[in-house]
Amino acid sequence: xxxxxxxxxxxxxxxGQNVTLSCEQNLNHDAMYWYRQDPGQGLRLxxxxxxxxxxxxxxxxxxxxxxxxxxxxxxxxxxxxQKNPTAFYLCASSMxxxxxxxxxxxxxxxxxLTVL
Amino acid sequence: xxxxxxxxxxxxxxKGGISIINCAYENTAxxxxxxxxxxxxxxxxxxxxxxxxxxEKKEGRFTISFNKSAKQFxxxxxxxxxxxxxxxxxxxxxxxxxxxxxxxxxxxRVKS
Numbered sequence: 001x002x003x004x005x006x007x008x009x010x011x012x013x014x015x016g017q018n019v020t021l022s023c024e025q026n027l028n029h030d031a032m033y034w035y036r037q038d039p040g041q042g043l044r045l046x047x048x049x050x051x052x053x054x055x056x057x058x059x060x061x062x063x064x065x066x067x068x069x070x071x072x073x074x075x076x077x078x079x080x081x082q083k084n085p086t087a088f089y090l091c092a093s094s095m096x097x098x099x100x101x102x103x104x105x106x107x108x109x110x111x112x113l114t115v116l
Numbered sequence: 117x118x119x120x121x122x123x124x125x126x127x128x129x130x131k132g133g134i135s136i137i138n139c140a141y142e143n144t145a146x147x148x149x150x151x152x153x154x155x156x157x158x159x160x161x162x163x164x165x166x167x168x169x170x171x172e173k174k175e176g177r178f179t180i181s182f183n184k185s186a187k188q189f190x191x192x193x194x195x196x197x198x199x200x201x202x203x204x205x206x207x208x209x210x211x212x213x214x215x216x217x218x219x220x221x222x223x224x225r226v227k228s
Contacts, residue, residue, distance in 0.1 A: 031214055040221070042218035042221050043160070
């Protein structure tokens with residue numbers, strides 16, 4: 001059963017704590033992405049990675065960190081420096097085929113993070 | 117700076133009616149425009165997409181209309197059904213890139 005899994009589905013964090021969200025894919029995709037979704041603001045790109053051991057900041061990277069040690073895994077850490085971390089976090093992946101058109105992004109089911 | 121503006125924020129349509137969602141973009145380098153559908157508690161899924169070399173693309177009850185000179189595109193859902201109730205996002209990207217810029221989303225409710 002191919003796809004993208006995110007865990008946990010719901011996560012509660014106390015202020016001042018770091019927390020790590022898991023994202024795993026078995027689609028053999030090279031690229032992976034993290035988005036944050038807030039009501040009325042659409043999806044905003046936090047970080048993305050096109051290859052193992054390399055990643056780039058998106059539009060709202062402050063207060064977040066990522067790693068890409070394996071092709072199938074792209075965990076996101078929400079640090080205590082993120083001022084307003086309560087949101088729905090979505091992970092996505094896509095193929096990377098230079099010069100061959102749009103590479104569809106496939107999304108996981110999301111993790112809802114709430115800071116208490 | 118929001119590069120893709122989407123309207124309306126929410127929409128209520130009677131079953132069998134036409135749902136219309138509009139988007140406008142600013143960056144003329146964008147050359148691929150996908151629409152995503154998201155059900156509550158789920159991740160978005162690609163619904164339909166268009167390139168600017170055509171003015172319209174139809175897949176079943178879903179049609180994208182594209183106006184390159186006005187930098188606008190819209191999604192039309194014909195014969196809307198309660199199962200179409202979801203949040204719809206327009207997006208834009210450069211076809212040979214992979215960074216999507218999303219609109220703010222439209223919450224569609226189809227009343228039976």
